[in-house]
Amino acid sequence: MNSRIDDESATAAHAVKSYLLVALAGQQNAGKSTVFNMLTGASQYVANYPGVTVEKKSGRYKDGEMRVEVVDLPGTYSLTSFSLEERVARDFLLQDKPDCIANIMDASNLSRSLMLTLQLLELNRPVVLGLNMMDVAQAHGIHIDADRLSSILEVPAVPLVGRKNMGRKELVEQVAIAGVRGQQRTKRPLEYGPLEETVVALEQALHQNSRLGAAYPLRWMAVKLLEQDEMVRGLVRENHPDADAILEQVDKAAAMFEQAAHLSVADHILACRHARAQEIVQQCINRPDGHKATFSERIDRVLLHRILAPMFLVLTVYCIYQVSIVQGYELTKYTWPYLASLRGIVGDLLPIPGLLEDGLLRALVLWCVDSANTLLNYLPIFFILFALIAMLEDSGYMARIAFILDRIFQRFGLHGQSTLPFILGGVFAGGCAVPGIMATKGIPDERSRMATILTVPYMNCLAKVPLYTLLVNIFFPGEKSFALFFISTVTILMALIIAWILTHTVLRSRESAPFVMEMPTYHLPTVRGVATRTLQRTWEYIQKVGTIVLAVSVCVFALLQFPNLPQAVMATYEQDMEQAYESFQQAVQETQFAGMLADRQTVLELMHYSSRFTAARLNAGSGMDKVLADYAQQHQVFFNFLKPGKKEKDERTVGTAVGQLMTTRKELQRAIKDRRIENSFFGRLGRALEPVTQFAGFDWKINIALVSSFAARESSVATLGVLFQQGADEGGTLEARMGAESTESGMTPLHALALIVFFALYPPCFAATIMVKVQTGSYKWMLFAILFPSAVGILVASAIFSLGTVLGVTGFVMMQAFYVLMFCIALGLGLFAGRSPVEAIGDSLRHQRIVPQSR
Incomplete structure (x- = not known):
């Protein structure tokens, strides 16, 4: 034809x-x-x-x-x-x-x-x-x-x-x-040798006295009956009057064949299909004389070598983190001034702040802007990360990663098809637990599928990267490369260990099934393909920041604002601010500007101008001359008070007085914010959790950030961005603000390490939790997915912090020790299961690329 x-x-x-x-x-x-x-x-x-x-x-x-x-x-x-x-x-x-x-x-x-x-x-x-x-x-x-x-x-x-x-x-x-x-085909696509007569006989039996022939292809049904397909057997029982006789005929024929051939019917049918496929290939394909290794085969001789493969895999993960997070973070130094300027533009559109407080509208809008800016500042990192992942996908190496990890996963009770959910969940930091959990539906055996569902959230999903980046840059700047390598690999080790524990305890009675794997050929990634997926995923991240994260920010704002401080407490702060204002008036009384500054509204405008001018100067970089020219044009008199360099006596007096007034205002605002947060619903919750989390080194602020991150992981950093507010008006980055306050509060790299490990083991976010319910069909497992990781996370984090404190070691030393411990445990469990992970890799790489198996 x-x-x-x-x-x-x-x-x-x-x-x-x-x-x-x-x-x-x-x-x-x-x-x-x-x-x-x-x-x-x-x-x-x-x-x-x-x-x-x-x-x-x-x-x-x-x-x-x-x-x-x-x-x-x-x-x-x-x-x-x-x-x-x-x-x-x-x-x-x-x-x-x-x-x-x-x-x-x-x-x-x-x-x-x-x-x-x-x-x-x-x-x-x-x-x-x-x-x-x-x-x-x-x-x-x-x-x-x-x-x-x-x-x-x-x-x-x-x-x-x-x-x-x-x-x-x-x-x-x-x-x-x-x-x-339609089509008229005169030949059967294939015949089943010794089973062919049985297939024909079953086809004829199904055709008699039955409605099946009108609804289903009978030859296909006959083959499926011999393969013991339960769905087809059910159809026969429901629709054929002689169902029992037919099923008995099927079972008898299958037993006789297996006894004679010493081969299962399913294996024989699979072999017939394979032989027919090879026969067709021989007739339709012309190959050059002599087999010449293809380009993909030559590459795989190196990348899939039993010894070199794990090294290339680890090197790939290391390079992805080094290029995207380490080098990408350097780009944020150029993007942050624009985000800080955006905050200033938004602030100019809002009512100017009062003498002491900003007002509810201004506070809420700037809160949301700060939350969004904190996350948008990581766009260069994510853009590079998404591009690198797209290259891996297009090149064909992503499938090789699944191939390399297949046998390792099997050692820990997982399945070959668990690899894709883990990759989607964030093996390379850039995935998401939701599609990772959704991808588990293709895993045929329930034990591995459940273990995968419960451990995919441990991967480094996209939403966790901002907090990891924040903590690494503040507390491990000199050891950044190792810290990122630690984060990228220790999460996999912990997931394997927990999967082994689950499959040998609560999931032990679940069924398992074999796995079929194949390798695509290598392709050179196209610029268009990589760019399209990179831009699409980056835009999805921006949309998430603009929807879910902002919605969570509003909720967190409300929970941190209410109930408000008692009126008597606020009156004390207002009295202190009024005294500072009176001191300002006394300081400028003898200057030529006393009349102009006697108006309270003018002073408020001057204070607002001072905040904006300070922020612009801090983020000016090489554009300082332009900033000075712009602000001089906006208000020449105010500019003369605040400009750097030589000033007239009265201008210098006013400038000094304004600086003192602004300093007092910031101190009072910080005190109000701290007391308001502590008194709020969220603050009370954070304080209530301290008796449990104190052993991990978490204070109430960290507790609040962790609770808010249950709605969306990104909210952890967004919440920290507004909790550590000192310096925000000046355009300071969250790293600078949190680093400064952490020094005052005594937060150390050991605290940061405990937080990193807890965040890796933390229960899935709300959306991922709902997906656990959807995939398991059980509220029991959804609740387990919340409680079990919480307990494990707080125990491990507490052990790290408490042991490190007792031994007096640094956070970096404890990070190295914890990594060695996790590696040894994983290696030990692999050996206990029969073979070590290294041997499993060697076995996997000796197998052919496509392994058809009978189920």
Whole structure:
């Protein structure tokens, strides 16, 4: 059957139907999403399949007068029902009965793709083969005879290069023909050798006295019955009057075969598909004489070497942190002045502050601006981080990371498919626990799936990075590289240890299942692809700051403001401020400006001008001359009071008096803020937690930040940004403000280390907690996901701080000791499980890239 059609055939097809439903099916890493985007462009939307959390991506395009809806099914290797993705894909194909199935295949690995194709053909629906990544196949010296493949399978085969938009027209035409006219196939896609007679007999038995034939492909059902598919057995029980006899026939035939062949029926069926796939490949693919190692294979000889692979992995993680966080932080020195200027602009639009207090509106707006600025200041870090992760994804090395970690995870009770959730959760610091937990739905065995759900939140998600960066830059500036390496890897070690504990205790009775893995070829990342994903993820971060974090900031503001201080206490502070104001008036009384400054409103404007001018000078950098010129133009008289350098006697007198008044105001405002926060609802909660958290070195301010971060992790830094407020009006960074106050309060690197470790083990945020409930279907596990990490986190943090205090060691020494301890425990658990992680890596790298297994 030729893959080309003429214009008359296409026109005739379009005249019959005005709507087609097309299912896009394929294995993972076959470029299915790229083809989906090529077909639908921007006309697509995302939802969830009814009753499950699997994402449903749909799109539309027009072919002449015909509307075509394309549903991008979850990537799957087979049509079994072990994983949620497989069940969703299979249910859609069986129940929604699409007019055509577009099977997207990896042309560079046709044998693997054919394993799914043979199963799709047994569904007896119209199928069109999309041979994607033909350019990659040709680069490897693989030449596919598409017409020959089409003739063998009796379905159209269309060569594609999805990322270059090549083959779209031909694919659209073939989908229209197959979807409208249907297909008549005269040959079975494959036969099952000694089991073939049994399959035919079961097919005939299912056809008698049953409605099944009208709803389901009977040959496919017969094969699934022999594979002991529970869903298909249930369908037979519900719809066939002789169900018991048929199921007895199935069990008897399977037992006889296994006794004679010494092989399970499922393994035999898998072997038949594999043999048929190899047979088709032999007939359709021309390779050059002699096998020449591909580019990917040559690279993998080094990157996947049993000894070198772990070194390259650790080096990759180190470089990502070094380039994005260490070097990216240097860029924040250039972005912060702009954010500080933004605060000044917003402040100018608000009512000027009073003599002592800002007023509720001004305080709330500036609170929100400070919260947002604190997080937006890390945009350069995240931009670089997202770009590096996108490069890893596009290059194909991200899959190698999963491959390297697979056997290590298995040593700790996790599953090969746990790797993706951990990567999404933030192995590289840039993920999120929510999609990480969502990705666990593809893990086939419940024990590993539950362990993954409960440990994904330990990863370094994007929202944790601001607090880590803040603490490292304040308390470990000289050891920044090691501190970031510690954060990036110790979280993985702790997650493995806790996963081992969970799978050997509360999850011990849960079932397990095997894993199938494959490796995509290496690709050179494109500038457009990397830039698109980087900008998209950066914009998502900005949106989160502008929505969730600001909403949390408003709530935290309210909880920190109310109930207000008693009127008698405020009266004392107001009296002190009035005395300072009277002292100012006495100081300027003998100057030529006494008349002008006798007006209280003028003094308030002068104080506001002084705050803005001080902040602008601190953030001016090399633009000091421009700042001086701008502020001189705004108000020449005020500028003369405050300008640097030589001043007239009266101007100097007023300038000194204003400085003293501003200093008194700041001291009183700080005292009011501290007492108000301590008296507030949130402050009382922070104080109430101190008896527990004091052993970890946390004071009430840290407690408040941790509580607020339950709503959104970023809120920890946003809250600290407004709790450590001294110097904010002058445009000081949070690092400078928190560092100064921490020195006064006695906070040390040991405190910071305990906080870092606790934050790594802290319960998932509110959104991730809800996702735990969705994925487990249990409020019990949601509550466990909150209480268990809280208990573990406070115990570990308390042990670090208390032991470090008793021994009198520094935070950096304790960091090194804790890392060695976690590594030794993880290594010991790996050895206890049978083999060490190093041996597991070696075993993993000796395995072939694709490991088909019977389940």
